[in-house]
Amino acid sequence: MSTKQPAETLLTFPCIFPIKIMGIASDKFEASMMMLANQHIEDMEQVTIQQKVSKNGTYISITMTFEAQSQQQLDALYRAFSAHSDVKMVL
Numbered sequence: 332m333s334t335k336q337p338a339e340t341l342l343t344f345p346c347i348f349p350i351k352i353m354g355i356a357s358d359k360f361e362a363s364m365m366m367l368a369n370q371h372i373e374d375m376e377q378v379t380i381q382q383k384v385s386k387n388g389t390y391i392s393i394t395m396t397f398e399a400q401s402q403q404q405l406d407a408l409y410r411a412f413s414a415h416s417d418v419k420m421v422l
Contacts, residue, residue, distance in 0.1 A: 342399070342402065344399060344400055344401050344402070345398050345399060345400050346398070346399055347396060347397070347398055347399075348396065348397060348398070348399040348405065349394050349395070349396040350394070350395050350396075350397075350405070350408060350409075350412075350421065350422070351392055351393070351394045351421070351422040352364050352392065352393045352394075352395070352412050352418055352420075352421050353390060353391070353392045353393075353418070353419050353420045353421075353422075354390065354391060354415070354417040354418040354419050354420075355389070355390065355391075355417045355419070356384055356385070356388055356389060356390055356391040357391075357417065360391055360393070360417055361380075361382060361391075361393055363415065363417065364393055364395075364412065364415075364418075365380075367408075367411045367412060367415065368395055368397075368408065368411075370411065371404055371407050371408045371411065372397050372404075372408075373400075374397075374398075377397060377398065378395050378396065378397040379395070379396045379397075380393060380394070380395055380396075381393070381394045381396075382394070390419070409421050
């Protein structure tokens, strides 16, 4: 009987990591994403943010680049962003 080991990450932590959140464009979208990120990223002052609105203004993408501390931190961020009702995709 073989036992499966947890999948190892290809990343070496800490590392600079960009996470892209795409969702419905609204005045509150960026603030909502920042609040979620603040629960998982210690030093939000070091986070760089880029945003882009779709051609028709319906969607927005926000890329947050920060120093990720662990795979667990990244997994928690992905789960938090993905659970938000306005988020369509997280990369």
